[in-house]
Structures are given as structure tokens and as C-alpha cells.
Amino acid sequence: MRSIPSRKITDAVSRLCMQANFELRRDVLRALRRAQAAEKNSRARRMLEAIVTNAAVARRERLAICQDTGLPVVFVELGQDARVAGDLKKAIVKGVEEGYRKGCLRDSIVGDPLKRGRPGFTPPVLHIDIVPGNKITLAVLPKGFGCENKTQLAMFNPTASWRRIKDFIVGAVKAAGPDACPPYVVGVGLGGTAEYACLLAKKALLRKIARPRLQGAGSTRRLEKELLAAINKLGIGPMGLGGATTALAVSIGTYPTHIAGLPVAVSISCHALRSAKATL
Amino acid sequence: MELATPLSSRTLENLRCGQEVFLTGVVYTARDQAHVRLAAALRRGAKLPFELKGSIIYYCGPTGTPKGKVIGSCGPTTSRRMDALTPLLLSKGVAAMIGKGNRSSEVRRAIKRHKAVYFVACAGCGALISTYVQEASVVAFNNLGPEAVQRLRVERLPLVVAIDSRGKSVYKD
Numbered sequence: 001m002r003s004i005p006s007r008k009i010t011d012a013v014s015r016l017c018m019q020a021n022f023e024l025r026r027d028v029l030r031a032l033r034r035a036q037a038a039e040k041n042s043r044a045r046r047m048l049e050a051i052v053t054n055a056a057v058a059r060r061e062r063l064a065i066c067q068d069t070g071l072p073v074v075f076v077e078l079g080q081d082a083r084v085a086g087d088l089k090k091a092i093v094k095g096v097e098e099g100y101r102k103g104c105l106r107d108s109i110v111g112d113p114l115k116r117g118r119p120g121f122t123p124p125v126l127h128i129d130i131v132p133g134n135k136i137t138l139a140v141l142p143k144g145f146g147c148e149n150k151t152q153l154a155m156f157n158p159t160a161s162w163r164r165i166k167d168f169i170v171g172a173v174k175a176a177g178p179d180a181c182p183p184y185v186v187g188v189g190l191g192g193t194a195e196y197a198c199l200l201a202k203k204a205l206l207r208k209i210a211r212p213r214l215q216g217a218g219s220t221r222r223l224e225k226e227l228l229a230a231i232n233k234l235g236i237g238p239m240g241l242g243g244a245t246t247a248l249a250v251s252i253g254t255y256p257t258h259i260a261g262l263p264v265a266v267s268i269s270c271h272a273l274r275s276a277k278a279t280l
Numbered sequence: 281m282e283l284a285t286p287l288s289s290r291t292l293e294n295l296r297c298g299q300e301v302f303l304t305g306v307v308y309t310a311r312d313q314a315h316v317r318l319a320a321a322l323r324r325g326a327k328l329p330f331e332l333k334g335s336i337i338y339y340c341g342p343t344g345t346p347k348g349k350v351i352g353s354c355g356p357t358t359s360r361r362m363d364a365l366t367p368l369l370l371s372k373g374v375a376a377m378i379g380k381g382n383r384s385s386e387v388r389r390a391i392k393r394h395k396a397v398y399f400v401a402c403a404g405c406g407a408l409i410s411t412y413v414q415e416a417s418v419v420a421f422n423n424l425g426p427e428a429v430q431r432l433r434v435e436r437l438p439l440v441v442a443i444d445s446r447g448k449s450v451y452k453d
């Protein structure tokens with residue numbers, strides 16, 4: 001058993017909250033630059049340039065990339081041979097509180113979904129998984145709600161054609177339209193149960209966006225390519241003002257499912273796809 | 281094209297959807313809960329925290345203000361959520377709104393009726409937008425936190441006319 005002091009976890013989460021919100025992921029930045037170089041529409045090119053400039057300002061000035069610093073979703077992979085000295089969940093919540101406060105990030109969380117009330121920084125949403133080993137991996141995904149509100153879930157029949165599934169996924173992006181800060185990164189969850197498909201879709205957003213020449217191996221990668229091409233034909237474009245870049249990437253996560261069903265979840269991220277990860 | 285507040289009705293009527301402009305002057309932030317409170321105050325006939333007539337409403341809830349800065353990250357939020365209360369505010373003289381994304385057809389009609397304009401700002405670019413803000417002060421609803429109404433003075437804030445005073449939209453429906 002390896003012991004990890006809870007203070008270390010708090011500090012790491014605090015740091016990750018700020019890192020995620022100040023420093024746009026390198027893979028996202030690269031995808032934006034690639035899109036900018038490929039765009040033929042001049043307004044779309046300028047919009048992409050503004051997004052890249054915004055990321056530079058945020059990094060330099062230690063300002064939030066977007067004022068919606070999201071609902072922080074924290075993914076924990078706890079090694080089964082690691083022991084947390086103290087309270088793991090409390091340590092994480094405290095880390096979010098500290099990081100958001102220190103980073104001047106936004107207090108966007110209301111304590112009651114119906115009564116609402118004065119917003120604060122916490123609680124985050126936690127997903128805790130037990131994995132082999134004696135380490136703990138923490139990933140913070142501040143999920144903006146402009147795009148979270150566009151999430152869709154459908155329970156297909158097991159005999160549904162890929163065409164119908166594809167129409168549903170592309171339709172979800174079409175429904176998001178210009179509202180949720182395109183260009184998007186589209187997370188798709190296929191299989192499992194209803195709630196698990198949503199988790200797969202969300203987790204898919206953590207996956208690094210691969211360079212085009214590294215894409216395309218494996219059947220899921222082929223589907224991602226096919227979906228991306230279909231989505232980019234929608235013409236929504238950066239900021240919804242038209243162009244060939246409606247999405248930067250599609251990322252699919254799959255899991256076995258029941259003989260009677262086929263859950264499909266679509267989790268859309270805006271271009272401000274922020275996440276940061278550390279292993280202790 | 282350069283615009284300065286207050287926007288005259290002539291200026292508003294001459295703007296065309298798709299046009300890119302730079303706005304200098306005063307705007308007021310107001311999002312979901314501030315809209316609910318403004319509407320309630322209007323229904324009660326209570327005094328409003330700022331003059332709606334001729335004003336520009338910016339759908340925005342900034343982050344906290346870091347030390348030494350005028351304001352934190354302060355980009356637009358999704359305008360659609362304010363659609364239900366927008367016709368009321370337009371009928372009270374709001375001249376223009378700044379947000380992101382499309383609006384309902386009722387809002388589009390109300391914009392046409394009152395010869396107002398809907399602009400979109402660079403969505404998801406709150407850090408960049410903060411560099412165009414020269415002054416910021418809370419004028420109402422401080423207990424709403426990021427949803428409080430703030431008076432902002434902006435300098436050459438880049439915007440796109442998304443719906444013009446004829447009700448024409450830059451978005452395909």
C-alpha cells in the first residue's frame with residue numbers, strides 16, 4: 001500500500017483547475033490552427049484566428065479562456081494499491097474551491113437545481129474508478145454549459161442501421177447550430193446503459209485529438225472520420241457564421257451492451273475544450 | 281465600421297446583417313436571473329437600475345476580476361435563453377443586444393418591430409474580449425454574483441450584426 005496525503009490531491013486539483021482554464025490544450029490549439037490553414041471562407045479564418053489569439057491572451061495573462069469556467073468534472077483513477085490518507089472526496093472538492101478562487105474563475109454552481117440561489121464554486125461532478133497500480137490519476141474537465149445543454153441521448157433498437165445512428169449524431173450537432181460556440185469537438189458514447197453511454201461520450205472528450213495522418217486506423221476511427229466529414233458539411237462554421245469548420249474532431253468511446261439495445265450519447269464540446277490531467 | 285453609444289435610430293436602421301462593426305461606449309451586462317429581475321421590476325412599475333431606453337444589453341456573466349485587471353474573462357453567453365423576456369425589454373426601448381447564437385422567430389419579429397439590432401461577439405473568447413473593456417462596475421443585483429448587472433465601458437469591441445432592424449438574420453434557420 002502506498003499512502004498519498006490528501007493535501008497533495010487538493011493541491012493537484014487546484015493546479016489542474018487553473019491549468020485547464022488558462023491554458024488551452026495543445027492538441028485543441030493545433031486542431032484550430034490546422035482548421036485555420038484549411039478554411040477557404042475568410043470570415044471563418046478570422047474567427048479561428050480570434051480563438052487562437054484568445055488562447056494566447058488567456059495563457060499569457062492567466063485569464064480564463066472563457067468566462068464560463070464550467071461545471072468542473074473530475075475523473076479519478078485510483079490505483080487499488082494506493083491509500084489516501086484523509087478524505088478523498090473532500091480533498092478534491094477543496095482543491096476545486098481553492099483553484100477556482102485563486103484563479104478568479106467563475107462561481108457558476110448553484111446549490112439547488114430548482115431553488116437556484118447564490119452561486120458558488122463547488123461541488124464538482126466526480127467520476128471515480130478503481131484501476132490496477134498504486135498511483136492516482138486526476139483529470140479536470142471544466143464543462144461549459146452552453147454546449148452541455150446540447151447533449152443528446154437516444155436508445156436505438158439493436159437492429160438500427162448505422163445510417164440512422166449517424167443521422168442522429170449529425171442531427172445533434174445541427175441542433176446545437178451556432179449557439180454552443182462552434183467549432184465543436186463531438187464526443188460520442190456507443191453502448192453500455194443510458195448513463196454509461198453519456199459517460200463514454202464525456203470521457204471521449206478527454207482523448208487527445210490526433211493529427212490527421214495518425215487518424216483512420218481501426219473501425220471506430222473510420223466512423224469518426226465519416227462523422228466528422230458529414231458534420232463539416234453542415235456549414236455552421238466557426239461562431240456559426242459559416243465555413244467548413246463546424247467540428248474539429250469526433251471522438252467515439254464504445255462499450256459492450258445488451259442484446260436488446262444500443263444506447264447512443266452525444267456530448268458536444270465548444271472550441272474551448274479544456275482539460276488537464278496529472279498522476280500522483 | 282465604427283459605432284459609438286448611444287446608437288441613434290438612424291445608425292441602427294442602417295446596419296445590415298453580416299456587417300462587422302467596432303463598438304465604443306457603454307453596455308450593461310444582464311443574463312438569465314437579471315432578466316427575471318428586470319422583468320419583475322417592470323411589471324411592478326419599480327425603478328430600474330439603469331435606463332433601458334437606448335441601452336445596449338450584453339448577455340454576459342464575467343469571471344472574478346484578477347488583481348490589477350479591469351475585469352476578468354467576459355465573453356457572451358447563449359442568447360436564446362433570454363428569448364422569452366427579450367420582447368418585453370425591447371418594448372421598453374432597449375436599442376441593441378450582444379450575445380452569441382441564434383434567436384427565436386418572436387425575438388426576430390420584436391427586433392424588427394422596435395427597429396433594434398442584435399449583435400454577436402466572439403463566442404468563447406472571454407480573455408480576448410476583456411482587453412476591450414476599460415471600465416466595469418456593478419450597478420445592480422450584486423447578490424447574483426456573476427449574474428449581477430455591470431456597466432461596462434468598451435473600446436472598439438468587435439461585433440457582427442446577426443439580426444438587423446429589418447429582422448434579417450445572418451443565420452440560416
Ligand code: SF4
Nearest residue numbers: 066144146181270404
Ligand atoms: S459553450 Fe464553451 S466557449 Fe461557449 S460560452 Fe460556454 S464554455 Fe464558453
